[in-house]
Amino acid sequence: MPLTEPSDDRLPEETVAADPTGGTDGAVDDSADSTEPSLPEPVRQRIVALTATALPALPADEVPAPLRRVAKFAPNRRARLGAAAIATQLSGDPLFRQRVASRIVTDAGELGAAVVEGTAPAAADPVEVAALAYLVRPPGWRDLVEAAGAAVQAEVDSAVVTELVRGAEQRVARAEHDRAVAKVEADKLRDELARVREELGQLREENRALGRTLRETQARERKASEMLATEKGRAARAAADHDSELRRLRAKLAEAETAAGVARHSAKEARSVGDARIWLLLETIGRAAVGLRRELALDPAQRLPADFVADAYVDQPAAATSARARDTDDPARLDELLALPRAHLVVDGYNVTKRGFGEMSLEQQRKRLITGLGGIAAQTGDEVTVVFDGAERMHGLPPSPRGVRVLFSRKGETADDLIRRLVRAEPSGRPIVVISSDREVADGVRRHGAYPLGADSLLRRLARS
Known part of the structure; x- marks a missing residue:
């Protein structure tokens, strides 16, 4: 969400403390527009992280009331859990923002000094520059923030283009691999075709050599061969069906054994948990009965129940009782x-x-x-x-x-x-x-x-x- 700044005039003491370097010329934005710019998400996160790091270093009286509890958080939880409160305070409290900026600029060294002067080194991280510019607010700070947004968007676009190029290269490599595989398969088919043609030529030569006297025998042999091939095909299909059924039954048996093992383990675990809970409950009930028996040890009764019923008809004021509820911190x-x-x-x-x-x-x-x-x-x-x-x-x-x-x-x-x-x-x-x-x-x-x-x-x- 964009950090927003209140439009009311700042107090005189805020104007004096605005420049993190000690002067007063950096306390006013370079634009009359009091609305907060739309910050890129990396810049917003960096601003919150810098402020969370600087919180413990501020004196207690300089930390706004909403952030005093956040300042006590562990370092790894301060920016995560207090992000909303920190962002709101930076937008609505210029004096707090300037106090934070003075410490952050000191820690930033040369980069902080350059940002205070309204410039940024070319090799500096644009997100870091934009975050410092937002906190310090030197002349032209809005341009630095917009430049950071443009740089972040350019990085995102570059990453998208790089990913597209990588995908295209992978598709080209796959196509080359498929083409090489297809070429190898084509070569194999051509070799197989040549071999079949060679065998066919040999058969024709044999047929011509045998002559007309062997044609009837060949016909009978072809018929027997066809019948044998048919039977072999049937036998092969039956064997394949048998193997497939055997594999399916073995898979079902393995699944059943696995399910049975899981069921046994779950039942054993559930039984162990149940036994522990029952033992603990029975132990608790037993000790509670012993404690109650000890707590309710009474003297022999001197009056019978009918005596108490009779007392209800006697005009005597009942004794008032009072009890005070115990506090949860008692x-x-x-x-x-x-x-x-x-x-x-x-x-x-x-x-x-x-x-x-x-x-x-x-x-x-x-x-x-x-x-x-x-x-x-x-x-x-x-x-x-x-x-x-x-x-x-x-x-x-x-x-x-x-x-x-x-x-x-x-x-x-x-x-x-x-x-x-x-x-x-x-x-x-x-x-x-x-x-x-x-x-x-x-x-x-x-x-x-x-x-x-x-x-x-x-x-x-x-x-x-």
Whole structure:
């Protein structure tokens, strides 16, 4: 989408800060038209990438409020997830754009200085030049952007022409190969024809030598030969049909054996999963019954049920009861759920660490969270699983404490998807506690019978221990 710039006048302080080199002569476009030009897609992507790279280097008070959360993203996610917010802020906030430009021009070196002066080296990448020109906006910057669009289109056209030429060359090569094969086949046919003609001449010579006395015998022999050829043809066709049927039956047998093997493997796998789910459910029910029996241990009843029915007819005010709903971030609620038999605690790793100690590096965040979860697993004896985004971040991971399972989402899959899969894999009735402040995750796991709690409940629980 094209980046657009607001048409209202800029503040005086924005005008002073417009020139990234420190002056004030580069703060105004070379055209009175305030509308944004239509940017080629490579140029738009390069602008967003440059801005995303410069965000962490800006002071906190110079980063617009909508981009402060984006600035905390990992480098490989900042340009991808914050592209829309960055594009909107560049179009609507000239002062922010100029602050970003001042840092990018400094990093660009000679190319940045040339773009500030309104020129571009002939050997420079037109996309890079257009991106710098859009951010710096020296005199004639629109011409640089249009030139980049023309260069990108020329590259696309050149690639199309190259592909067409390659296809034509391949077709010519195939035609030459087919012509050579046809020539070889023609030579073979001519040789075969010469051989047949030679044999025919020999037969004619033999016929003439045998004479009239042998014609009747030859006729009988020809008739016998024809009958023999017919029978041989029938036998050959029958043998071919038999071979074809045998191959077909062997193929069907192989397919049946393959299908039977797959069915056996699937049945065995399904039976293993079902056995695990049934065992876990029975174990959970058993421990829940034991806990309930211990929890509901009551003294012998002093009153009979009829006594309570009789009390309903006595004019005595009923005792008022009140209850306060537990907050999803209340650590006491987390303790109650972890006290349930065979509870399974599933934690959205980075959702908790970035909320509790986001100032640390990712490696330190993972170590601190996994160590704290090891303490909870040791205290409660519950199953604990922590899920992080991205399998490529496994470097620096400490050994997992006893009772703690550490998982990383695969390529193309988020930690939220992996958490939902873990919840769906559990048997109905097992207490599953999911720690995540993401409302979408909480709503999804709640539909499958899990108990969603906010990240603060776990952070308070870890701080307490």
